[in-house]
Amino acid sequence: MSGRxxxxxxxxDHAGSxxxxxxxxxxxALLALVESGRKGATAADVAGWAYRFAAYCHDLKxxxxxxxxxxxxxxxxxxxGRHVxxxxVAILSVDGIDGDA
Structure with a gap:
């Protein structure tokens, strides 16, 4: 595996799959949200890699x-903010590397 x-x-959702x-x-960010489940995630939870966690959540929305x-x-x-x-969402595949994502 290589690349982004x-x-x-x-x-x-209501419209189907x-x-x-x-x-x-x-x-x-999507992986972090799925992993955090019902408790959600904060920027502090992902501070090691996400300097703009709220912006990534906004993009997903x-x-x-x-x-x-x-x-x-x-x-x-x-x-x-705690993002829940x-x-x-069911993760189907994870490809590439995350070092410089």
Missing amino acids: LTVTAAVT REIAVRGQTAK RNHGLVIRTDREPHPGGWH LESR
Whole structure:
């Protein structure tokens, strides 16, 4: 395997089932959301690789039609967002490398 990380997934929603493919950091964000399940993920959870986690979640929502809820969680000095994947997503394949995704 070589090249940029690519994740292919099946999304099931009210309109039926469809397949999406995402690449790079957006692919890593999708994997993190699926892995985190109902508890969701924050930027702090993925700080080792995702400097703009909310932007990757926005891309998944806007360009791929996923439903991702963002809850505000207070912390000293403000709040952060916890992103929770609400769409039913099944990962079909993970290809490429993630080192420079």
